[in-house]
Amino acid sequence: MSGLENPRRRQLLQTSVVAGGLAASGALLSVRCLAANRAAINMQLGWVPGGNQVGEVVARRLGYYEQEGIDFRIQAGGPNIDGVAIVASGRGEVGQISSSPSVMLAVSEGLPVKCFAVGLQQHPYAFFSLKKTPIRSPQDMIGKRIGIQATGLVLLKALMVRHRIAENQVNIVPIGADMTPLLSGRVDAVTGWQTNVSALKALGADRVDLSLWDSGVRLYALPYYAHTSTLRNHPEVLQRFLRATARGWLYANKNRDQAVDLLLKDYPSLNRVDERASIDSLMGYAFNKDSGTQGWGTMDPAVWQEQISLYAQLGQFRARPPKLEDVMTLDILQATKSSRLMV
Template sequence: MRTRSRRSLIAGAIISAVLAASLLSSGRVALGSSALNQRTHAHAHAAAMQHVFFILNWLPNVEFAGVWVAQRFGWFKQAGIDMKFESWSPAVHPETDVVSRGGNSFGFQSGAAIAIAAAQKVPIVALYTDTQKSVFGLTVLNKSGINKITDLRGKRIGYQSHEIYVPETMLSFAGLKPSDYKLVPVGFDISGLTAGQVDAWLTFQTNEPIALNMQGIGNHSFRAADYGFNFYDDVLLTTRSLVQKNPALVATVTKLVARGFKYAHSHPILAANLTVNNYFHASTAGPGITAAQNLRQQILELQKFKQFSADKKGRYTGLMKASVWKASINTLFKYGEIKRKPSVTAIFTNTFNPYVNGNYH
């Protein structure tokens, strides 16, 4: 009996083991199906995501804080957008690269470059601007004795060759003739100013003057916007083809970028930290730049942007005016940068801007 019982127990154990194995096997199949379903769902979700590509006209710093805020806060993902970007290099030209790349491509570029491309019949359209006033300016050292723009008479002015129309416009507005000063082609390294090679330097007011201040070098600037230079900078653009084929995507991207910049300008310290921690490390900023220095400069730059990005009511709407685009085009035509004037109404649109109807919340 014991043996039988033993055998019965063994048999029962074997049967139980077989049943357990069967159940476990079934369980594995079920688990496998679940995992497969999850993977299938993930692939389907990935396939449903719309891939959007941004082409930048500078390094990935706070100049594009609106994009970084939208990305890190998950707004793109929530909208079904997978965002990638390409940083600036000498070979990158957003105003033409968006067309050659095609697809869901967006870019950031100056209003001047956009107008020049449009004059050459490049099929692009401006959607939003982070600046209501140009951030260009002519910077001089405090020790130079140059206290007003007309003091630049007889002086050497450093400028980037592709932006000659900026100092020419400013100085003409101030009543100076080309024979009254000497334009000197320079690069982006402002050490030529501190070394005395030139007396003034064409700068981005949100960049080089801040760097000089951080080095303890006293300086002041004449803002281009105060001297007849009416241009937008940091303009979001895309192709006419995408506007026609997928206006819903264009509207979504424009909305998220606008929302991101509004948040960044309202929270510059947070947005600057987010930028340097994820996109613009000290190693990207330049050799010898510490993390603390990089963060400090990015905070100061984003705070400086406020005076250029806010409208007269202190809002960050990104809305554009035909009168500004017309003035920009006329300036480029006057100084020979374009041979034909593109249509003002064709070069930009506020249609996709979420604040176009005054709904600013």
């Protein structure tokens, strides 16, 4: 999974939303049109489902959604599927995307979506180097060759702005998603998610990590978002969804072996050894001191405002920067706090 969804898709979104305007009313009606006290939630992803959905898989397999009256389905994304456009046009009740900036960029383009919770308290995006040429701090990047995917370029630039590193001080090398350029010596660092155990195995014990979050670029990962009409007209449905989802993540955190077993029942092509190692890393990002006091899924408006201000500084908004209250809401979190706390 890359740092951000392809930003070129953003220019297609407004057209998609207009074309899907009538579909929006139909999708929102689906929240109301099941049997009494029941609702449909289609969670649209921006990628092919896998280990990042372990909490939802556990919640569905253990009947938590059923107990909340939710008919829950995960809808796969992929390279040619724009999940934000689907939710913004009303063809999905809830969406999840890899990184929080994708939500605020969509909102800045006038799309009617808003984040109401986040799956991971810190983004696991990092720069990976080897001990022979370690990059342990942003200043270590000066004079180095940094391999980067197109979708992650803005994250590198954000880090450089934070640490006042000029672009001509770093050799930026466009690469793909694998670790080969680092292992072959073509670059001094590559990027990826620290939770992607299967990809990182190739680097072995010589791996050196530089976390984006620890470098001062604080983003959220796996944000949950919904159409603003759903948030306005059906908050109780989103509350039920979030209660069940939180229970799934809390259970998965305490019962990791069983959680991986349930995950493989839904996605048998996954490698159990890799997923068992990955869940340990994943839960370290899903649960921290903030989730300990505020519950799984919590988020801080100050972190969101940091992102908006930083992306405005980088010139990432083609339109005006969005307002904080248009990007995120704490309403669903506040209504479900007791259900999201670890017990």
